[in-house]
Amino acid sequence: MNLVGIDTLAKAPLAEGDVFVGGRWRAAEDGRTFPVYDPATGELIREVSAAGPGDALAAVEAAQAAAGEWRETPARRRSEILHTAFTLMREQADTLARLIVLENGKAYRDAAAEVGYAAEFFRWFAEEAVRIGSSFGDAPGGGYRHVVRRHPVGVTAFVTPWNFPAAMATRKIAPALAAGCPVLLKPAPDTPLTALAVAALLAEAGLPDGLLNVLPTDRAPEVVSAWLGDSRVRKFSFTGSTATGKVLLEQAAANVVNVTMELGGNAPFIVCEDADIDAAVRGAMDAKMRGGGEVCIAANRFYVHASVAAEFTEKFGAAMTAVRTGPGLEDGVTLGPMVNQAAVDGIRSLVDDAVARGAKVAARGTVPEGPGAFHPATVLTDVPDDARILHEEVFGPVAPITTFTDENEMLDRANATVHGLASYVYSRDIGRALRIAERLEAGMVGLNRGLLSDPAAPFGGVKQSGLGREGGREGIEAFLETQYIALDWPTTA
Structure with missing residues (x-):
């Protein structure tokens, strides 16, 4: 695989720009950039394209356009793409670990462990993709049947933190794609390069255009507000501080957006x-x-x-x-x-x-x-x-x-404590x-x-540490809606 590697991502902006929308690399709508620094030296790594609200809405358009076909894609095919992503991530583990060290600062040992952990979300949810169940049963009173189906929730938007730039991305991306949902991702401004590498990796794995859109930016409120204000965005997942989570919950409430929050701990x-x-x-x-x-x-x-x-x-x-x-x-x-x-x-x-x-x-x-x-x-x-x-x-x-x-x-x-993670x-x-x-x-x-x-266990907290769970069998549930069909089925001729 020819991954967009550390030499490209770390040394110079991509020729087309760093915003990944609809399967294409592009510059921010107004040409803005923001700096990313090496925390070990304080030196500038490089400037990265800074997405704005126009880019955010373009990403929603791309995701919505891709949603219908992905929803109808057989679960086995979705699973195969995620399995391929797992294999490619393992093959590129050293490159990704070094990229994490460069922009996040953590020791290589920890970065390598993170890449292995991040890859496992692709493998786990590749297996869960083919286990999304429906049910069929008798109505207790007789005369008809209950059919219960599970459908993808729709366009999903994610905000991830800098402390695990690979794992926090794959922990959200993998179950969403497995369930049949397109993804919008805003990585942390301290560590955007790893998220861009994950986008390149999934494209190499065969993910169709528009299903993963990555918007690095240093103007998060503008981008996230554009998403939460768009009725086409039906799921929002955030990992970060409790204080920021509370603000985002208020914004999500306006459109009754389904939310998962993984917030602070103590x-x-x-x-x-x-x-x-x-x-x-x-x-x-x-x-x-x-x-x-x-x-x-x-x-x-x-x-x-x-x-x-x-x-x-x-x-x-x-x-x-x-x-x-x-x-x-x-x-x-x-x-x-x-x-x-x-x-x-x-x-x-x-x-x-x-x-x-x-x-x-x-x-x-x-x-x-x-x-x-x-x-x-x-x-x-x-x-x-x-x-x-x-x-x-x-x-x-x-x-x-x-x-x-x-x-x-x-x-x-x-x-x-108000926390309970x-x-x-x-x-x-x-x-x-x-x-x-x-x-x-x-x-x-x-x-x-x-x-x-x-990855095989439910991750999440109680009290002000969050809402919902990520990982485990519970992880895919956040991206599914339940539909009940009452089927007329007379018991006598």
Whole structure:
């Protein structure tokens, strides 16, 4: 496959432009561009076409024009295209991982893992495409039959974040295409290049023109408002902050648009007194440090039983101090830069607030000299309950530790948040772990495991962490409408 590769995407604008509409590359309607920077150096990668509202409506036109034929395309054919996309993504894994490192900054190890995860959504939903079921049955009162059909919801619009530029795109694109829906995608302005590569990959896989339209831009409100104000857009899915999600929900309500929202998190990581501490430390490194902590399901608040707090803190602190920080493509680096300097400033603000309130820095790694948006891996202890870091999503490599002795009191503290995305529990007593898990107000819980995400499992939260689920069998349901047909069927001649 001749993928639009890193040398093309990273070094110069595509000759035709970077807006992908109707199967064609084009410039933004008014010729505008915006800059994309390398967070490891602060240097400009290149200028990217900045789509506007006119481009947004052109994309709706292209998607609507392609919708009818795709709706009637046999599920087996849709499945085959997604399977091909899976194979091509695996073949181009190194190219895509390097592209992610360039614009996102994460360590190559994490970027490569993301590409593998992203590809699996194509494979999973290729398999789900042929399992969309209908049903036929008798009316209980007799005299007619119930026929229940599942139809694609229609044109879908997506807004994805910068922290997983490949996986958050494929997690939405794959089920939509599997269900028979055309797609509009606005990637994050920090990381548009990966989304453009995914578009090129799907085109190479044989996806018909108009079914995937990608609009990079730094003027998201104009593009998204154009979509949500168009009655042809029937499904909207957003991954990002709770604050932005609330604004978008209000806009979607005007046209009663079907929505899926994957919003902020504030995950507790609970270590009971009977936990395997070495396993808990390994799990904590997975849950805290994957993607540099810039992950919505990252462990954000550590509740450690007082009887094991010293041992856990010592071992966890040693692991965090040993983390090598630097540009993501350097050998041995496991913590790259944050996405930009504003992110670093926000993390520092939370750490400074905690220390000012009495928290202690128990462990801190190092960062390279020179430019780049780097923040060291950090462990805080004695963090008071009123510290901002326990109530705001840190989105970085900082682990605040508090202790507990009473399980009920700890659960009250763990649940005292508007968020409810992920939680983690470590205990050798599986019965106890399950009891705690069932009392946690979270959509997902890791028991003695620091990694949660799986394309075959439903991903999503409760409370203000979102609406709906992505992935798993539930993932395709968001893109289907149920139609009931009452079929006259006399039981007597």
